[in-house]
Amino acid sequence: MTSRTRVYKTEGVILRRRNLGEADSVFTVFSPGAGKFEAVARGVRKARSRMRGHLEPLTRTELLIARGRSLDVFTQAETIEAYRPLREDLDRSALAIYVAELIDRFTIEHAENPGLYELLLATFDALAAGAPAHVVRFFELHLLALTGFELQVDACASCGDRLPPADTLLAPSAGGLVCVACRAAAGTGRIVPVAGIKVLRYARGCGIDQFAALRIDPDLARLLQGALTDVIQHVLEREVVSRRHLDEVARLSRASIPNPGQDVQ
Numbered sequence: 001m002t003s004r005t006r007v008y009k010t011e012g013v014i015l016r017r018r019n020l021g022e023a024d025s026v027f028t029v030f031s032p033g034a035g036k037f038e039a040v041a042r043g044v045r046k047a048r049s050r051m052r053g054h055l056e057p058l059t060r061t062e063l064l065i066a067r068g069r070s071l072d073v074f075t076q077a078e079t080i081e082a083y084r085p086l087r088e089d090l091d092r093s094a095l096a097i098y099v100a101e102l103i104d105r106f107t108i109e110h111a112e113n114p115g116l117y118e119l120l121l122a123t124f125d126a127l128a129a130g131a132p133a134h135v136v137r138f139f140e141l142h143l144l145a146l147t148g149f150e151l152q153v154d155a156c157a158s159c160g161d162r163l164p165p166a167d168t169l170l171a172p173s174a175g176g177l178v179c180v181a182c183r184a185a186a187g188t189g190r191i192v193p194v195a196g197i198k199v200l201r202y203a204r205g206c207g208i209d210q211f212a213a214l215r216i217d218p219d220l221a222r223l224l225q226g227a228l229t230d231v232i233q234h235v236l237e238r239e240v241v242s243r244r245h246l247d248e249v250a251r252l253s254r255a256s257i258p259n260p261g262q263d264v265q
């Protein structure tokens with residue numbers, strides 16, 4: 001896809017929707033080739049809208065989009081995968097919404113990340129197939145790695161020293177596990193037992209299905225969930241200012257591209 005084409009085609013996953021005016025909605029889409037973008041569907045809230053069912057959040061959809069003056073406009077939408085099980089089960093639905101939200105928060109507009117798109121599809125596929133909730137830890141770890149915030153679990157994140165096989169502090173501000181010598185300077189975190197460290201290391205090299213098949217003790221699963229939530233919160237809080245700046249830069253540079261396809265439809 002080039003920036004100058006008037007109409008372009010892409011597949012993408014609908015991350016979220018907001019209403020615009022009386023009958024339109026703006027959808028945030030994550031796509032393999034164009035990254036995250038927004039576009040408007042005209043009249044999509046009217047009962048007779050043909051696109052309506054194809055633009056539900058969490059749906060993987062084939063899209064035809066016309067470039068507009070301010071907002072691009074969907075001209076066609078065709079469901080590839082509705083991920084129905086993600087809507088029909090409350091727990092799975094909550095997990096999928098969380099996954100979509102993290103994709104939204106960890107990406108800036110128009111920055112392609114095909115690996116992250118594959119991760120999103122693999123995570124939705126796993127959840128739709130009934131994978132246990134801990135599969136979201138796999139998603140979080142790979143999300144961090146694919147967006148430049150890889151968690152250091154091999155060696156001490158502060159000094160690089162080897163970690164002995166023992167309970168170890170996972171410190172969000174250090175970006176991973178830290179050795180005993182670095183603990184005081186690394187700030188707060190959670191102590192992860194050896195079994196948990198093994199899970200974190202295993203996640204990097206295995207496939208999502210292998211990770212889903214792991215049996216993780218419920219207490220350990222809760223601990224890992226809390227530890228990764230802390231890491232993600234830390235990254236997002238630290239990044240929020242610079243990310244706003246990046247979004248703004250991306251928006252401005254995009255606005256300056258000569259745009260022949262104005263308000264098609």
Ligand SMILES: [Zn+2]
Nearest residue numbers: 156159179182
């Ligand atoms: Zn250290």
